Amino acid sequence: MPPAPKVPMAKAFAVDDSTDVLEFKYSYPAAAAGVPDIVASLTDDMKTNKASALKAAKSDQASAKESGFPFHTHSYQTQWTAKAATPRLLGLLAESYFYTGGAHGMTGYKTLLWDKVAKREVSIDDMTISRNAFATVITPAFCKRLNDARAEKRGAPVVSADSEFDRCVDPLRQTIVPISKDGKTVDQLLIVIGPYEAGPYAEGSYEIALPVDRALLSTIKPEWRDAFAKG
Incomplete structure (x- = not known):
C-alpha cells in the first residue's frame, strides 16, 4: 500500500500593502494559519481594519490638501504571535501600532484564545x-x-x-x-x-x-x- 500523502504544513502569513497614503502590515504565525476558523476571523479583522484605516487616511489627506498643510502617511500594523501552543490551547497575542499623523503613534494589544478540543474561541x-x-x-x-x-x-x-x-x-x-x-x-x-x-x-x-x-x-x-x- 502506498504511503498516505503528506499534509502540507501551514505557513505563517504576512502582508505588506503600503502606499504613500497608508502603511499597512498584517501578519500571523503558522500555528494560527493551521486553523481555518482562526484564519477566517483574522482575515475579517485585517480587512475591516484596513478599510477603516484607509478611509481615515484618505480623508486626512484630502483635508490636508484643502488646508495647505503637509500630509503625513498613516500607519496600521498588526503582528500576531503564538504565546501558548499546547495540545489543549492556542494563545495568540496581537500587537498593533497606529499612526494618524500626530506627534506619535499608539500601540494596542488584544488576544485570541482557541480551545483545540472544543474547536472554538474562549476567554x-x-x-x-x-x-x-x-x-x-x-x-x-x-x-x-x-x-x-x-x-x-x-x-x-x-x-x-x-x-x-x-x-x-x-x-x-x-x-x-x-x-x-x-x-x-x-x-x-x-x-x-x-x-x-x-x-x-x-x-x-x-x-x-x-x-x-x-x-x-x-x-x-x-x-x-x-x-x-x-x-
Whole structure:
C-alpha cells in the first residue's frame, strides 16, 4: 500500500500593502494559519481594519490638501504571535501600532484564545471560576511586579501611590494571554499593559508575567486545570 500523502504544513502569513497614503502590515504565525476558523476571523479583522484605516487616511489627506498643510502617511500594523501552543490551547497575542499623523503613534494589544478540543474561541473568563476570585489571587503579585518593572524603567522605587502613574492598575482590564514554555501546559499568564495605562508614554508598554502557582491554579475551573501547570 502506498504511503498516505503528506499534509502540507501551514505557513505563517504576512502582508505588506503600503502606499504613500497608508502603511499597512498584517501578519500571523503558522500555528494560527493551521486553523481555518482562526484564519477566517483574522482575515475579517485585517480587512475591516484596513478599510477603516484607509478611509481615515484618505480623508486626512484630502483635508490636508484643502488646508495647505503637509500630509503625513498613516500607519496600521498588526503582528500576531503564538504565546501558548499546547495540545489543549492556542494563545495568540496581537500587537498593533497606529499612526494618524500626530506627534506619535499608539500601540494596542488584544488576544485570541482557541480551545483545540472544543474547536472554538474562549476567554480567560471561560477558564476561571469567577472574575472576583481570579482578581483576588493575582492582584497582589501583579501590583508588586508592576512596581518592580516601573522602578527598573525609572531608576527609582515607587514609594507611594499618590500619582496616577504610581498606582496599580486593574489587571483584569489589561490584555491577558497564557504562556507555555514547554508546549505541554500553560505555565505563566502574561499581562500586557499599553502606553499611558501604568506610566507616561515615554515608558512604553509593560509586560508582567505571573507564574501558575497553586493559588492561581485554584481559580481555574476543574475542566481546564489539566491544561495548566500543576503549580
